[in-house]
Amino acid sequence: MIFEKVLSTINKYNLIENGDKIVLGLSGGPDSVCLLHILYRLKEKLDIEVYAAHLNHQIRGIEAQKDALYITQLCENLGVTSFVKSIDVPKYCKENGLSVEEGARKLRYEMFEEIKQKTKSNKIAIGHNLNDQAETILMRIMRGTGLQGLRGIEYIRDNNIIRPILDIDRKDIEAYCEEYELNPRIDHTNLETIYTRNKIRLELIPYMKDNFNPNVIESIVRMSNSLKTDSDYIQEESEIKFKEVSNLQEDACEIDIQKYSKLHDAIKVRVLRKGIKHILGDTNFVDQKHIEDIMQLEDNKKIDKMITLPRGIFAYRRKNTILLINKEIVNETIEFCYNLPSNGFIKVKELNLVLETQTMNIDRYKSMKLDKKSKGFDFDKVKGGIVVRSRKEGDKIKLSAGSKKIKDLFIDLKIPREERCNVPIIVDEQGILCVGDYKNSENYKIDNSTKEVLKITFKKI
Amino acid sequence: MIFEKVLSTINKYNLIENGDKIVLGLSGGPDSVCLLHILYRLKEKLDIEVYAAHLNHQIRGIEAQKDALYITQLCENLGVTSFVKSIDVPKYCKENGLSVEEGARKLRYEMFEEIKQKTKSNKIAIGHNLNDQAETILMRIMRGTGLQGLRGIEYIRDNNIIRPILDIDRKDIEAYCEEYELNPRIDHTNLETIYTRNKIRLELIPYMKDNFNPNVIESIVRMSNSLKTDSDYIQEESEIKFKEVSNLQEDACEIDIQKYSKLHDAIKVRVLRKGIKHILGDTNFVDQKHIEDIMQLEDNKKIDKMITLPRGIFAYRRKNTILLINKEIVNETIEFCYNLPSNGFIKVKELNLVLETQTMNIDRYKSMKLDKKSKGFDFDKVKGGIVVRSRKEGDKIKLSAGSKKIKDLFIDLKIPREERCNVPIIVDEQGILCVGDYKNSENYKIDNSTKEVLKITFKKI
Incomplete structure (x- = not known):
């Protein structure tokens, strides 16, 4: 009965394909032992290979060694290759500043990956059951969740982590182990949130069963499975959009x-x-x-x-x-500052920009065809060396309406905040000639008395 | 604080518009009394009118009369018109075979509708609160539900039933009643599933608060509100599809x-x-x-x-x-049976069909241009009166391949089950001439020896 049910879960969610090589996380408790036995029975039918991987957390001393011994023997009996790894989890967690739950999880998955590569496997099988699923969902509901969280544990994740007994009730798993005389170890290795999960398992769910619905676990899991379909749909549509x-x-x-x-x-x-x-x-x-x-x-x-x-x-x-x-x-403000010759060019590498300068008399300037990237200034009004630099706090420019803070100018021009340090400011020793090619100062404006012109051209490279 | 929160709920879900006339379901308990007081305070701001409606279930005898008295006085003090209706709910339920829960609900909503019409109101306000919401959702989760059910109680339903205090915690409602000295009655009129709801309210939720999350109610309602958006989206897309x-x-x-x-x-x-x-x-x-x-x-x-x-x-x-x-x-099988003249016509009114018959010699028949709706039979092979009738169990027709059950013929022809009694069967005293215009019998086939032909035409009217 449970054998057929697992097979139906495998087919429904396409968990296993012919030729798969599967690393099974084997704690020695009823869930993983039952899963091992079912996969062992399916070996020929599905044409798969199975490897067992066990992590000795070194938390329970002698009991942990008995676990490892049990696993080795069980696998030998079934002709399944097993790997046992022993790690001082508490020490590792201390050293890496992780909770025992986080640390054990991390090490367990690292071990799975390691054995997966060693055995050239393509999948990892985990023994979560129906009750784990209902408990997870209830825990999330109580703590606050959304549609995604109500999916609960996934039957298949990242196309390689599979949970074939997720539809099977814990008591059916225990009965299966008894029927096949598998004598699983009492599972103490489930380190995650022991307190919360045990409360849900031993108090909350029995209370719900007695007072509201004897089939509360099935109801919760059925809800979750129907929400999975809805969640998939919204996810797919969101991806497209x-x-x-x-x-x-x-x-x-x-x-x-x-x-x-x-x-x-x-x-x-x-x-x-x-x-x-x-x-x-x-x-x-x-x-x-x-x-x-x-x-x-x-x-x-x-x-x-x-x-x-x-x-x-x-x-x-x-x-x-x-x-x-x-x-x-x-926040990585770009800062730069270069002297600008009055005839020549300079490269502002921070901006991928070349500035070309040229001085000429007013008649020649007026006869030239100028594009928007070129700006002209009355050269006689320029005092001292010319510099191109990134903006500074407090920069001001003289406009026809009066003096204006560069910052306010940027806001007026709707220049995005993160682009503002990419605008070259050209100054002489008195003040600002222009803010990039956006705005020229009134102070250097060409007028009727202008004789010599400084022409500056902005070229993106 | 709770006043502002209710106003924000009203705005967020567009529960009330200027000029609305609202019938409030007033049990006399804290929820409906608080809601009455808040709507009363909003009267001018929102330009609304409020009427109170109270149903005396006649279940609690003297206490029920005290409820009615309390309500009348409270409404008088606030200047709100109130309606009190007294119905023997247990008697009504017995007579109509309803549970007290169903019956009371039905009568309550009938009363709301009645008063809505009498006062020319357009909305009905109900005093459900945050705790009711969380309890409803938990109850549904335990019994089994889907995305739609996880929406819980709606803020607004059918664009006329509104629940403005659905975001307010019961203890804040009680505090509000105390602050304004409203002295609500102890609410015994909530007849729905008293046992289940009380268990959830008094045992399950306090247990969850103590052991898992002190804010479990808020978490559940937040989950529900986020699922409402998802549910709306899928509903809208489904409607389009x-x-x-x-x-x-x-x-x-x-x-x-x-x-x-x-x-x-x-x-x-x-x-x-x-x-x-x-x-x-x-x-x-x-x-x-x-x-x-x-x-x-x-x-x-x-x-x-x-x-x-x-x-x-x-x-x-x-x-x-x-x-x-x-x-x-x-299942409403159409049955009909009419004698068919050999020259003339008959109307089968059950099928909106006219059958025309005509006998003629073979040469004339061969010279005619025949469409698919006309069938010819060897008239000399026809014995006794001709009848058009609906099919009968066991009907058979002689085909070239041998005798065939009409039922199997229908399957071969892919005639939908529900259309099969719409096919006229034409018979003489020996057997079937034809099955509608689908198939003719071999027994009446025109051959080299045929002299006289019976022509039958099928005309849909």
């Missing part, structure tokens, strides 16, 4: 406001998460609240506003986009 | 297999539910299992297969469609 609205750079994600604003909120939330995931690799520590804050940036009143997010990410509303970006890049 | 793939008749819904098969499972499930809802008005008693059974019909191996669903619905796989149909229509 994400590609449509986003423009990806290495450490940034630009989202087209016009396209984005047409999406449903359910999709918007996921598009933003995908943008952050693109930069960080995951979205840990990014809460629903942060996502809602980014969503506020859609309002056109928020143009030019910025919000700070966890882990050095920030979201910046430009006119036509929301820019998600690794904040550190922005 | 449903329109694309379905062809609706009064008691039936035809689903185009080619379009349907391209949909995601999450959408398929909902499209099928919408089809059933179109026929029945709701999908009560239709489980996930039934929907999965219908989904199996997508497989082309299932062409011509039928499955029976609850409440007289059945699903039938035709070549290019899945037909959902009210089964009773199909």
Whole structure:
């Protein structure tokens, strides 16, 4: 009965294919022992190979050695190759500043990977059962979760970690072990959140069974499985939309406001998460609240506003986009300062920019065809050496309306915050001639008395 | 604080608009009393009118009269018009075969509707709170539910039933009543599932708070609110797809297999539910299992297969469609039987069909241009009176390959089950001349010896 049920789970979720080589995580407890035995029985039918991997945590002393002995013998009886690795988990955790739960998990998966490579296997099988699933989901519901979290434990993850007995009730697993006289060890190696999980297992679920629904575990898992389908659908749609609205750079994600604003909120939330995931690799520590804050940036009143997010990410509303970006890049202010000859050129390597300068009389200047990238100044008004440099706190420029802070000018010109240090400022010893090719100072303006002109050309290379 | 929070809920979900006239369900307990007071305070700000409606269930005798008195006085003090209706709920339930919960709910909403009409109101306000919400969701999780059920209680339903204090914690409501000295009655009128709900309220949630998360109520409600967005999205997409793939008749819904098969499972499930809802008005008693059974019909191996669903619905796989149909229509076998003159016509009103008959010599017959709707028989082979009738159990026809059951012929011809009683069978006293215009008998075939021909024409009217 449970054998057929496992086979049906394997088929339904396509967990195993012919020719698979599978590393099984074998603690020695009923779950993993039952799974080992079922995979052993399926070996020929599915044309698979099975290896067992056991980690001795060195937490339980003599009992741990008995576990290892039991596993070696069991595998020998079944003709399954087994690997036993012994690591001082508590010591490792102390040294690496990890909780025992985190450390053991990390070491266990490292061992699986190691044995997977050694045996040229392609899959890892884990013995989670139906009760583990219900417990996980209940725990998440109590702590707060969303559609993604309600999926619970996955039948298959990253196309290589599989859980074939996830539909099987713990008591059926124990009965199976008894029927086949497998004599599993009492499973003490489940280190994760022992307190919480035991409370759920031994108190909460029995209470729910007695008072509300004897089949509460099945109800919860059925709910989770139906939500998996819904979650898959929204994920797939979000992925499609994400590609449509986003423009990806290495450490940034630009989202087209016009396209984005047409999406449903359910999709918007996921598009933003995908943008952050693109930069960080995951979205840990990014809460629903942060996502809602980014969503506020859609309002056109928020143009030019910025919000700070966890882990050095920030979201910046430009006119036509929301820019998600690794904040550190922005903070890396570009600074440069070069003397500029009055006839010649200089390369500003920080900006991939060449500045060409030329002095000439006014008649020649007037006869020239000038493009927007060239600016003319009354050369007689220039005092001392000319310098091109990055902006400085307090920079001001004289405009027709009066003196203006560069910072305010940038805001007027809607130059994004992170681009402002990319604007070259050209100065003499009195003050600013021009702010890039955006704006010239009134103080150096060509007028009727101008005889000699300084022409500066901005060339991107 | 709670006043502002209610206002924010009202704005967020657009519960109240200027000029609304609202009937408030007032039990006299803290929830509805608090809601009354808040709506009273919002009267001018929102330009609304409020009426209070109270149902005396006649279950608690003298206490119920005190409730009514309390309500009348409270409303008088606030200048709110109140309506008190007294109904013997237990008697009503007994007479109508309803549980007290169902009956009280039905009567309460009937009363709301009545007062809504009397006062020309457009909304009904109900005093459900945050705890009710969390309890409802937990109850559903334990009993089994899906994305739709996890939405919990709606802030607004059918655009007229509103729940403005659904975000407010019960203890804040009690504190509010105390602050304004409203002295609410102890609420005994919440008749629904008292046992289950009290267990959840008084045992389960406190246990969860103590052992897992002191903010478990907020976590559950936050989860539900985020799932509402996801659920809305899938519902909207399903509605669009449903329109694309379905062809609706009064008691039936035809689903185009080619379009349907391209949909995601999450959408398929909902499209099928919408089809059933179109026929029945709701999908009560239709489980996930039934929907999965219908989904199996997508497989082309299932062409011509039928499955029976609850409440007289059945699903039938035709070549290019899945037909959902009210089964009773199909079972209403159409029976008819008319004598057919050899020269003349007869109307089969059950089929909106006219049969024209004509006898003529073979030469004339051969000279005629015949369309597919006309059939010729050797008139000399016909014995006794001719009859047109609906099919009967055991009907057989002689074909070139031998005798064949009409039932098997229908299967061969892929005539849908529900159309089979619409096919006229023409017989003489020996047997069947033809099965509609589908197939003629070998026994009456025109051959070289034929002199006189009976021509029958089928005309749809």
